[in-house]
Amino acid sequence: MNKRPLSPHLQIYRPQxxxxxxxxHxxxxxxxxxxxxxxxWGLWALAHGPSAYEGFRDCAxxxxxxxxxxxxxLSLSYHMLNGVRHLFWDAGLGFKMEAVRASGWAVVIFSFLMTAFFACFYMFF
Structure with missing residues (x-):
């Protein structure tokens, strides 16, 4: 067995x-x-009658x-917003590091805001 040390890249790498x-993503x-x-599963339950849908609804x-x-x-909003970010990159926009960081943080913030809006709507209506 080889006793060489592992590359330290994962131990010293700071996530960006x-x-x-x-x-x-x-x-x-x-x-x-x-x-x-x-x-x-929800659509299947809806198509298979009230008792099947009631079981799904109880779980949901x-x-x-x-x-x-x-x-x-949260996954949907993040993935969608990050996809829009990638579309801007495909158009050649936003490649400077300041723009990359700003758009990244914007994706995170707006994802949580969209999720919070949905959660409030879901809980109260």
């Missing part, structure tokens, strides 16, 4: 906003896949179901 947002993409499966309105739904909305 760009790398964290890139990783989060991938994670939210996977989360949206699972959220789509839950939406498909439980505290854990509400938390999952809010997480899905």
């Amino acid at each position: 906003i760009t790398s964290v947002l890139s990783i989060m 991938r994670i939210t993409g996977v989360g949206l896949t699972f959220g789509l499966l839950l939406m498909a 309105t439980s505290p854990l179901g509400k938390l999952v739904l809010i997480g899905f909305v």
